[in-house]
């Protein structure tokens with residue numbers, strides 16, 4: 001990621017209906033459905049856990065955490081930041097769908113470490129409107145995990161705040177490192 005507000009261009013992307021990436025994914029889904037059998041689960045996660053993580057493509061949450069289909073809620077965004085919308089999802093997860101634990105996962109080499117709030121001003125310069133949302137860029141990933149844990153633990157809408165733990169995933173080793181909320 002760069003500090004430019006411009007999205008990376010894919011000018012060579014073919015139109016829908018060709019050999020676009022979406023077509024490839026839809027084809028893969030047909031194969032998936034051919035061997036899919038309905039596990040007959042309801043919507044409540046088996047392990048009663050919600051995982052909040054960065055959207056980073058190198059982080060395969062299910063593989064990295066030994067999770068199976070139906071085990072958990074996964075809530076992902078740029079940075080794994082605890083935004084209002086993440087709180088919305090966690091509130092529904094806990095109050096309507098029975099989860100009890102929250103795991104927060106940031107990672108090494110996050111794109112948000114190379115951004116600043118200038119990103120918003122660049123957007124404003126380009127399109128004439130400043131986004132209402134914060135970029136939530138950070139310099140210190142450990143501190144950002146602590147901040148995320150704090151936002152969950154102090155939120156009035158959440159029922160279950162005793163088991164909230166935060167980690168940094170190392171994209172080179174695949175290992176999680178736990179962050180002490182107090183240090």
Ligand SMILES: [Zn+2]
Pocket residue numbers: 054055056078079080107109110111112
């Ligand atoms: Zn990231």
